[in-house]
Amino acid sequence: MDWVRDFYSTTGRWWAPAMAGIGQRERRRAALVDRVCGAGPYRVLELGAGFGNTAAALAEHGHDVTAVEISDRAEQAQRYVGPRLQVVQEDFYAVELPGGYDAVCYFNGFGIGTDTDQRRLLRRIATEWLRPGGSALIDVMNPFVWARWAGDREHQDADPANGYAYTVDERTDFDPVRSRYTDTWWETDRPDEAITQVGRCYSPADLVLLLETTGLRLDQLWVDGEPLELTADHAGNATLLHRAHEYLAVLRHAGSATSR
Known part of the structure; x- marks a missing residue:
């Protein structure tokens, strides 16, 4: 994973003027956190926070947010630092953070490294950061x-x-x-x-297998901003087969009650 810092720092330099502001995408993400988790405010940890604009949108919704970003994009994120938002420029495999977060978010980035790397990150979420009853919201790249x-x-x-x-x-x-x-x-x-x-792509079935032994389980799937019934027959699902390059997986501690 040696490429990660340089890739996102370089593309951050290219695109920061166009992409570092709080736009519709960031506000949709913040609204979706509210829909998934219910009435807040919450303590939120965002991994791979990039320019910090999604973290800032979450803070606008009243949440207390810690944003972790390894690349130089974190320098852009510093503009949003305030009473409800702190930015940590660090590798989230190495960073030490307090636990007890109500929500852990990782938008548009999961899959870097090997399956072993993903499980190591998921275990950190389950055992170190996510409080009992909390939710992890993770964008997963769709192989189809x-x-x-x-x-x-x-x-x-x-x-x-x-x-x-x-x-x-x-x-x-x-x-x-x-x-x-x-x-x-x-x-x-x-x-x-x-x-x-x-990046590694995972079908929903692959993701369920990946989660084994991590302490987390798949609770919900959201595609294009809408929930997908996990037990339904999805043969021919055009959105997953042809349009959505990622889907949102909502994870909870294994053994916790199903939310939907």
Whole structure:
């Protein structure tokens, strides 16, 4: 996982002017936390917090938020620090934090590293951070859509007026044996300096297996902002098969009561 800090620091430099503000995506996430967890306010831990804008949206909802980010994006997140928000620039596999969080969130990033790495993180959530009765909200990359994107190429021209100062290219691929995506970016005039992020995708069935021995279980699935009935027949589900590149898994301590 040596690539993580440099990848997100570099892309953070490219995209911060356009993406570091609090927008509709961040407010939708904060609203979804409220829908999943019920009336707050809560103590919330956000892992992989990036520019800190989702953490700031959560703080706007009255929650007390700790945001952990390994890359230089944490420098952008410092703008949001206040009575309800603290930012910690650290590796969440190594950081030491107090426990007792009502919600632990990890948006758009789970899957970095091996299955062993994911289980190690999930165990930290279960045993060190999440209070009894709390919920972990984790975006999980959906293999069905990432597989459809294999071989795709994209080109994005600079658009300084909207905060995109760099002209960049992207190449996406997918390993169907290991269920891993690769997402490679480079400044168009510097192809020899390409950077790549790699992530493990999990179908919901794979996620249930991954959770074994972690102390957590799958309680809810949310797709495109709406709950999905876990026990229903989802044959032909067009959203999961064709559109949603990630879904939200709500996890609770194994042995705790089902919330839905």
